[in-house]
Amino acid sequence: MRKIRVILYGVGAVGSLIAKFLQEKEGVEIVGAVDIAKNKVTKDLGEVLGIEKKLGFRISPDADKLLSKVKADIAIHTTSSYLEETYPQITSLIKHGVKVVSTCEELSYPYYTKPQLARKLDLLAKKHKVTVLGTGINPGFLMDTLVIALTAPCQKIEKIEAIRIMNAASRRLPFQKKIGAGLTVEDFRRRIESKQITGHVGLEQSTAMIADALAWKLDRIVAEPVEPVIAKKAVESNDIKVKAGQVAGLRQKAKGLIKNEAVITLDFQAYIGAEEEYDAITIKGVPNINQKIQPCIHGDLGTIAMVVNAIPKVMQAPHGLVTMKDLPVPSATLEDMRRYVLF
Numbered sequence: 001m002r003k004i005r006v007i008l009y010g011v012g013a014v015g016s017l018i019a020k021f022l023q024e025k026e027g028v029e030i031v032g033a034v035d036i037a038k039n040k041v042t043k044d045l046g047e048v049l050g051i052e053k054k055l056g057f058r059i060s061p062d063a064d065k066l067l068s069k070v071k072a073d074i075a076i077h078t079t080s081s082y083l084e085e086t087y088p089q090i091t092s093l094i095k096h097g098v099k100v101v102s103t104c105e106e107l108s109y110p111y112y113t114k115p116q117l118a119r120k121l122d123l124l125a126k127k128h129k130v131t132v133l134g135t136g137i138n139p140g141f142l143m144d145t146l147v148i149a150l151t152a153p154c155q156k157i158e159k160i161e162a163i164r165i166m167n168a169a170s171r172r173l174p175f176q177k178k179i180g181a182g183l184t185v186e187d188f189r190r191r192i193e194s195k196q197i198t199g200h201v202g203l204e205q206s207t208a209m210i211a212d213a214l215a216w217k218l219d220r221i222v223a224e225p226v227e228p229v230i231a232k233k234a235v236e237s238n239d240i241k242v243k244a245g246q247v248a249g250l251r252q253k254a255k256g257l258i259k260n261e262a263v264i265t266l267d268f269q270a271y272i273g274a275e276e277e278y279d280a281i282t283i284k285g286v287p288n289i290n291q292k293i294q295p296c297i298h299g300d301l302g303t304i305a306m307v308v309n310a311i312p313k314v315m316q317a318p319h320g321l322v323t324m325k326d327l328p329v330p331s332a333t334l335e336d337m338r339r340y341v342l343f
């Protein structure tokens, strides 16, 4: 049986880690790669990944050109968080008959925030007989899919809370910069206003996915403003020193409201010096459920696994735009990838 053929669309931090992980896996091969970064285009993918062997093809800046030459089953798409930006990239994959697993946060559940784009993608994917999924660790698992799974043994539910607290010192430098670590409070607020810092993208999507799984008709979803977490004492990572009074990271909450009462609350915190790191889900209902994963799941490791483990699920899913709540129970793919797929 032939291997599953993968196109890498985006060879940044996450795309590169996924590509390296795929090198270790059996039954799957990368057959092409797309990226626009000047330091990557026209270089052999192996060279860009910093692995010893060349992979025999160069990174292309032109997805359409590559897709008309190379046959692929599925694309791993990791270029941007925003659906307006990724929409033309994803439609070009669909039109070439390539299935998609993307880390685009807004694609994880676009029916609430971008319903028209969601519908257009769904129709196009059905027309071209492919499946499109947005996933990752969060959104994609910790604050939505896992929450939904934990509601399964409940007879009644009054409210749900999920919290993720991460010590950003253990994450990549770009992530530490993305959350404003080391800035003054004024600078942080300026950068939030100018959208140089965006905070976590995905809380509204996760809230909407949970509500839809439970058929709860929310009156509205409120994503509260991104707030700085201010260091009470000096803290540091390998790369950034934060003085007391400076920004160590950020916190954002989103609430799903029915009659002004929060029935879903998601609370995301990432900052240098977090003493306790965890992912916790509390369901008030019958029965009550309290789940805590400690330390919290590593963002990069979790994302890479979520994306790769989604490959066989998407290979066999119904055509159209699907979300994590539409797929079978998520699980690891430890063996040859072909074992999980009926070609």
Ligand SMILES: NC(=O)c1ccc[n+]([C@@H]2O[C@H](COP(=O)([O-])OP(=O)(O)OC[C@H]3O[C@@H](n4cnc5c(N)ncnc54)[C@H](OP(=O)(O)O)[C@@H]3O)[C@@H](O)[C@H]2O)c1
Pocket (backbone or CB within 6 Å): 009, 010, 011, 012, 013, 014, 015, 034, 035, 036, 037, 038, 078, 079, 080, 081, 082, 089, 103, 104, 105, 135, 136, 137, 138, 139, 140, 299, 303
């Ligand atoms: N759902 C989740 O749990 C989750 C987890 C991790 C990451 N993510 C998201 O996944 C995305 C990728 O993350 P990352 O850390 O890998 O970002 P990154 O390092 O910035 O990588 C993105 C790569 O895509 C390239 N690119 C941008 N626009 C492109 C286009 N139109 N065509 C081809 N290539 C293009 C970029 O090139 P340039 O550098 O030249 O722009 C860059 O090389 C981000 O949006 C991130 O927020 C989601």
